[in-house]
Amino acid sequence: xxxxxxxxxxxxxxxxxxxxxxxxxxxxxxxxxxxxxxxxxxxxxxxxxxxxxxxxxxxxxxxxxxxxxxxxxxxxxxxxxxxxxxxxxxxxxxxxxxxxxxxxxxxxxx
Amino acid sequence: xxxxxxxxxxxxxxxxxxxxxxxxxxxxxxxxxxxxxxxxxxxxxxxxxxxxxxxxxxxxxxxxxxxxxxxxxxxxxxxxxxxxxxxxxxxxxxxxxxxxxxxxxxxxxxxxxxxxx
Numbered sequence: 001x002x003x004x005x006x007x008x009x010x011x012x013x014x015x016x017x018x019x020x021x022x023x024x025x026x027x028x029x030x031x032x033x034x035x036x037x038x039x040x041x042x043x044x045x046x047x048x049x050x051x052x053x054x055x056x057x058x059x060x061x062x063x064x065x066x067x068x069x070x071x072x073x074x075x076x077x078x079x080x081x082x083x084x085x086x087x088x089x090x091x092x093x094x095x096x097x098x099x100x101x102x103x104x105x106x107x108x109x110x
Numbered sequence: 111x112x113x114x115x116x117x118x119x120x121x122x123x124x125x126x127x128x129x130x131x132x133x134x135x136x137x138x139x140x141x142x143x144x145x146x147x148x149x150x151x152x153x154x155x156x157x158x159x160x161x162x163x164x165x166x167x168x169x170x171x172x173x174x175x176x177x178x179x180x181x182x183x184x185x186x187x188x189x190x191x192x193x194x195x196x197x198x199x200x201x202x203x204x205x206x207x208x209x210x211x212x213x214x215x216x217x218x219x220x221x222x223x224x225x226x227x
Binding site for chain 2 (some may be wrong): 034036038042043044045046087094098099100101102103
């Protein structure tokens with residue numbers, strides 16, 4: 001399974017755009033990149049997934065360069081409620097289970 | 111149900127005791143997963159069920175841990191002779207079929223916080 005590396009923590013202010021970058025140098029050809037969000041006392045929540053280029057949904061955007069060795073989760077105009085831990089995962093159908101790293105703790109300040 | 115339900119939400123037990131943690135997945139989801147999360151760390155995979163059978167139990171730390179899913183719905187994680195190091199949040203997740211659902215994500219419950227004193 002490809003290992004991921006992401007910053008341990010980040011601070012931001014309300015209304016700013018936040019970009020969290022994840023490195024996955026050993027990503028396999030059939031691997032997807034998935035991001036989960038976890039609030040305190042809750043389980044992780046799927047937010048976005050992509051394979052290449054750019055994916056956007058109502059919550060976030062995911063940018064993946066051509067070499068796919070990294071990816072960037074972009075949260076537009078964050079609010080205090082976006083304070084959470086964000087996990088980057090890399091894998092495919094064959095593995096079935098998810099492998100989480102340490103995640104990035106995002107703190108949004110007023 | 112509307113989501114994955116885990117009971118109890120909190121459990122305090124004495125070292126050496128036996129505990130059972132319950133997971134009620136989303137109705138119709140055939141795949142069920144158990145994870146363990148220690149403070150400040152990401153969730154760690156324990157076991158994966160496809161229907162009634164354990165398709166992958168490679169994450170169970172030792173033979174004190176056991177899980178069942180007898181009717182392919184509710185699952186119970188059982189821990190014998192609990193140790194203080196077992197203290198963690200135990201998370202359950204489910205997905206529709208498992209094999210091809212990676213692209214749709216997994217739905218997690220809120221977890222059971224186990225404290226062994």
